[in-house]
Amino acid sequence: MKEFPKQYNFKESEQAIYALWEKSGFFRPEKIRSQKKYTNILPPPNANGELHLGHASGYAVMDIFGRFERMRGKKVLLLPGKDHAGIQTQVVFEKKLKSEGTDARQLGRTDFYRQALDFTLKNAEYMRSQEKRVGISADWSREKFTLDPQISKVAMETFVKMYQDGMVYKGKRIINWCPSCATSLSDLEVIHKEKEGKLYFIKYPFKNSEEFITVATTRPETMLGDTAVAVNPKDSRYFRFIGKTIMLPLMKREIPLITDRRIDMNFGTGAVKITPAHDMLDWQIGKDNNLEEIQVINEQAKITELGGRFKGQSTLEARANILSDLKKLDLFEKEETVKNSISLCERCKAVIEPLVSLQWFINVDAEKFSLKKEAIKSIKAGKINFYPENFKKIMLQWFNGLNDWCISRQIWWGHQFPVWYCQCSSEEPIVSLERPKACPKCGSQKIIQDENTFDTWFSSGQWAYTSLGFPNGSDYKNFYPSQMMVMGRDILFFWAARMVMMSLYRTKNVPFKNIYFTGLIRDREGNKMSKSRDNGIDPLQMIEKFGADALRLSLVMDISAGQDSRLYEEKIENYRNFVTKLWNIARYAKTSVPDFCLIKKLKKNSIKTVSNRWIITNLNQTIEEVTKFMEEKNISLAQERLRNFTWDDFADWYIEINKMEKNPEVIGFVLDKIIRLWHPFAPFVTEKIWQEIEAKNKMLMISEWPQKTACVFPTKEKKYFQDLKNLVTKIRNIKANYRIKPADRIVAYAENFAEKSIIEKLAKIRILKYPKNEAKLVRVEFGDKKIFLDILSKVDLKKELINMERELDVLKTAIEKHKNLLKNPGFLKKAAQEQIVSARERLLGYQTNLKEKNEIMGNFKKLV
RNA sequence: GGACGAUUAGCUCAAUUGGCUAGAGCAUCUCGUUUACACCGAGAGGGUUAUAGGUUCGAGUCCUAUAUCGUCCACCA
Numbered sequence: 001m002k003e004f005p006k007q008y009n010f011k012e013s014e015q016a017i018y019a020l021w022e023k024s025g026f027f028r029p030e031k032i033r034s035q036k037k038y039t040n041i042l043p044p045p046n047a048n049g050e051l052h053l054g055h056a057s058g059y060a061v062m063d064i065f066g067r068f069e070r071m072r073g074k075k076v077l078l079l080p081g082k083d084h085a086g087i088q089t090q091v092v093f094e095k096k097l098k099s100e101g102t103d104a105r106q107l108g109r110t111d112f113y114r115q116a117l118d119f120t121l122k123n124a125e126y127m128r129s130q131e132k133r134v135g136i137s138a139d140w141s142r143e144k145f146t147l148d149p150q151i152s153k154v155a156m157e158t159f160v161k162m163y164q165d166g167m168v169y170k171g172k173r174i175i176n177w178c179p180s181c182a183t184s185l186s187d188l189e190v191i192h193k194e195k196e197g198k199l200y201f202i203k204y205p206f207k208n209s210e211e212f213i214t215v216a217t218t219r220p221e222t223m224l225g226d227t228a229v230a231v232n233p234k235d236s237r238y239f240r241f242i243g244k245t246i247m248l249p250l251m252k253r254e255i256p257l258i259t260d261r262r263i264d265m266n267f268g269t270g271a272v273k274i275t276p277a278h279d280m281l282d283w284q285i286g287k288d289n290n291l292e293e294i295q296v297i298n299e300q301a302k303i304t305e306l307g308g309r310f311k312g313q314s315t316l317e318a319r320a321n322i323l324s325d326l327k328k329l330d331l332f333e334k335e336e337t338v339k340n341s342i343s344l345c346e347r348c349k350a351v352i353e354p355l356v357s358l359q360w361f362i363n364v365d366a367e368k369f370s371l372k373k374e375a376i377k378s379i380k381a382g383k384i385n386f387y388p389e390n391f392k393k394i395m396l397q398w399f400n401g402l403n404d405w406c407i408s409r410q411i412w413w414g415h416q417f418p419v420w421y422c423q424c425s426s427e428e429p430i431v432s433l434e435r436p437k438a439c440p441k442c443g444s445q446k447i448i449q450d451e452n453t454f455d456t457w458f459s460s461g462q463w464a465y466t467s468l469g470f471p472n473g474s475d476y477k478n479f480y481p482s483q484m485m486v487m488g489r490d491i492l493f494f495w496a497a498r499m500v501m502m503s504l505y506r507t508k509n510v511p512f513k514n515i516y517f518t519g520l521i522r523d524r525e526g527n528k529m530s531k532s533r534d535n536g537i538d539p540l541q542m543i544e545k546f547g548a549d550a551l552r553l554s555l556v557m558d559i560s561a562g563q564d565s566r567l568y569e570e571k572i573e574n575y576r577n578f579v580t581k582l583w584n585i586a587r588y589a590k591t592s593v594p595d596f597c598l599i600k601k602l603k604k605n606s607i608k609t610v611s612n613r614w615i616i617t618n619l620n621q622t623i624e625e626v627t628k629f630m631e632e633k634n635i636s637l638a639q640e641r642l643r644n645f646t647w648d649d650f651a652d653w654y655i656e657i658n659k660m661e662k663n664p665e666v667i668g669f670v671l672d673k674i675i676r677l678w679h680p681f682a683p684f685v686t687e688k689i690w691q692e693i694e695a696k697n698k699m700l701m702i703s704e705w706p707q708k709t710a711c712v713f714p715t716k717e718k719k720y721f722q723d724l725k726n727l728v729t730k731i732r733n734i735k736a737n738y739r740i741k742p743a744d745r746i747v748a749y750a751e752n753f754a755e756k757s758i759i760e761k762l763a764k765i766r767i768l769k770y771p772k773n774e775a776k777l778v779r780v781e782f783g784d785k786k787i788f789l790d791i792l793s794k795v796d797l798k799k800e801l802i803n804m805e806r807e808l809d810v811l812k813t814a815i816e817k818h819k820n821l822l823k824n825p826g827f828l829k830k831a832a833q834e835q836i837v838s839a840r841e842r843l844l845g846y847q848t849n850l851k852e853k854n855e856i857m858g859n860f861k862k863l864v
Numbered sequence: 865g866g867a868c869g870a871u872u873a874g875c876u877c878a879a880u881u882g883g884c885u886a887g888a889g890c891a892u893c894u895c896g897u898u899u900a901c902a903c904c905g906a907g908a909g910g911g912u913u914a915u916a917g918g919u920u921c922g923a924g925u926c927c928u929a930u931a932u933c934g935u936c937c938a939c940c941a
Contacts, residue, residue, distance in 0.1 A: 006900090192939090199941090217941060230941090263941080272941045279941075340940055394868065394936075401937075493936090524876090526934090558877045558889085563869085564935090566876060574889065577903045588900035629880075637880070640888070656905070 004590045004692055008583035010547030013688045018132055021687075026702050027139045029075040029479075038069040038076045039482035041467055041512075042138060043495070044146065044460065046085035047120045048092045051130035053521045053529065053567065054488055056539040057555040061518055061635065062486045063136045064556065067680035068630050069483075070137070071705040077479050078138040080131065081467055082124040084146045086414040086456030087181055087189075087347050093119055093413065109412050116413050117147065130540060135548045135683050137701070142475070144467045146459050147415070151466040155459040156418045156433055158506055163431040167366040168407075170429065172358050174276075174283035175406055176343065179301035180350035183410040184359050186455060187403065188494055190352055192341040199268060199340075201333035202326060204229055207245040207254060213238065214333055216268025218340055219278075220326075221318040224251055224307040225296035228274040230285060233259035235270050249331050250322065251308060260285050277356045293356050301353050315353075360408035360417070360452060364501070371501040372402050378510055379500070387516040387561040387633045391492065395500075398493050407455045414453035422447050461498030464511030485512035489519055489562050516633055519564035521555070526566060542572055549682035550576035556635045556681070578643065579685050582678065585651050586689040589667050598675075598693055599668035602709060612666050615654045618645060619670055620708045626677055627705070639681055646674055673706040 025031045040062050045055050062078060070076040093116045097103050104112045124145065131138070144151060162168045176185040197218050205212040215229055226248050231238040238257070245254050262281065263272055276286025277293040286293060296307040303310045303318050310318045326332040343352035364372045376399050378384070379392060386392040408417065420430040422439035423446050430436055430447075438445050459466070464485075468476040481503070487495060496515060503511035521537075523529055529536040542551045553575035559565045590596050602616070622645040629638035650670055654662060679686040679700055690700035 215941080219941085268941065274941085281939085281941075338940090390868070397867065398937075560878090570890065571876080573903085580901065580903045584901040584903090586900090591900070625880090632880075634880075636878075640878070644888080652905070655900085
């Protein structure tokens, strides 16, 4: 017989086991014969860095559900992929180029793209190896990349189709511009940060007048592009000035004083300088009032030639110079310190410059197909289940306030627009997947492609169907829409919402039936993990140290969907201990029982005795509850229930304490079920145990999820055994604590002779009489009061009185619980009530309080 | 400004529809055990479930306020 290793060596086992799984081919759904399908398209990580805890926790969740469904006999497809991650990769890769002493411009677009692709693909391979270490049972043969030709083609087609349907347009609008990344950004890619700033009060003199109006601004440099000053129409302070002309200082340009309801009278002076080219609200006001847009800041955040003598200065230089000039002219009134929020680029944290620029937009509320309304409709119709549920509300709210989506980016890394221009008319785009051979208008062959690339979320927003080979691929036909989607709650809008919209448009169906959000993993203090804080935990390091199973368990313990959690080494260590415990349970079974094997079905006569019946009944309940929790997507509760059964009931009680009643067959049976139940959570150690004991070809990964066995006893009796267990434990403790020989002092009445002897054996006490009239009641008495008090006299009286009260509570509970077993419940209820109340009063000398009395009465009332 | 979430043991979190004694893990203390497992076992202490009201026979759970913390969205001239 093979020696069962003394210690679980996860380092050796994990790689071998993963190789075994992969080789078996069961990661591919084709290998599983079943009609029922389960698809989970894994969120493609950005292929430009390392695997981090966020990925790991998502993968743990997905793999747990995936393995669970696979064991339940479903054709499971976990589809992995990688994202090219437009701007982020561009930033990362440009840094790399810089460190190599070159830059994008030197390389040129074609070479840059080629090298970035090379870099990304290499990195994708590296990340794939890291993903495997987490143990994810994904079908690697199907792995996709957002820049794969087939996937790109479908994504581009969507754009062409949208163009034809009048859902995209090219327009000059004010957009968020990142001077550092040199590209436009969607609203979502801009983050706001509260910061202390200065509010400058500047006098704007009226034309041919000594009077002036004071405006307040945080960005004086934009005044070069002012085309009006606005006040609220209700603001009586300025009534007399309305319609007058202002001489814009420094620029000596005439600008009007206009009114607009959007101006807040209470902020600053109530008068606002309007710069349509460099402010979101000003742009709106400018549109409504037909104001000129004067761009005085360029894409590098420098002043343009329209900024007169400040041309070429950076915005900060210009600000200082403008302020000093104003001071010289005595037009500077004062400055105040204010808190205001500044806009930053999500990726590089540079300050955003709002600029007017020619960009491509998706009209989210187009006539032909309203992405916004269709999304709202299907979510309201309940076509997607949200975990947690309240995220549905958050998403709906977002859709309601959704504005047009800027999808063009001025970077090189990503999908270039399938849009072409001929020299003859740069205004008229030709939208087509293929480069046109000649201009349809003038026949010229000099055709250039639009320089823009797509927002990375435009392609990942289509991932749900592109990755499955939409529109004709067999995977699309077989596996769309997927059953499950798991993602971090931080990309709810970026990705989940966009996927819903895009999928509805192209497939007329929702992209997934269920969506589960994971929270952020924080450090011990609850801080975000970040490089600057240096508080990050590297998942690979943890796997090295504690094993993949321990890491997985620690990532899904104590969590609920959408809620942030904290992680630190002790937590992972704690789960490593549990993995060891599982191992040792198996090792004990295998080494202490001759010819031990896992038992699938139990013979009826193996479960005659009380503790066997008890453990089996408890196992049944565990299977039932764990399955239910898993179906409800509640990993934490499933795991907790399972852990309690495994450790407390099976290992500590059935095997350890209950030395006389255990049955090898029952151990084989329970262990068989336990390792199946644990497999989704801790796949490696359970598979290893299975291989050690079974040593057959079949793998645990594809064995069946346990079913409840035919219930050996009526469920109502389950509690009875639980109490029996508790009573025995209690007796043992009393013996231990008081250091007495309790044989003649503690008396137990048992249901029948068999149980009487069990209690005698287990608790090592002598059972006195077996009174006929006590029926099925199990009761512990503390002997004669006198004897009990004798014991008390030897120890601290106060402490023992408290203990005595507790023991009486146990008695109360036991009586309460078993009243259902009695044929005449009324009798016992009354008896129990009297007994408890009087006992307490007698012992502690206080009156039963009103609340408790009410509680008892309430319960009784309900029963009657 | 709008929305959402949270507040339970020293710490991290549970508590499935309002219901049996509010539970785990870590930490602390006591005892036990050294051939399944010191990566162990049995116990104990520790809670006015943020506060104040309300509904109910019964509230951690439902309602109404308040406080504190957090997140997201919008705006900030």
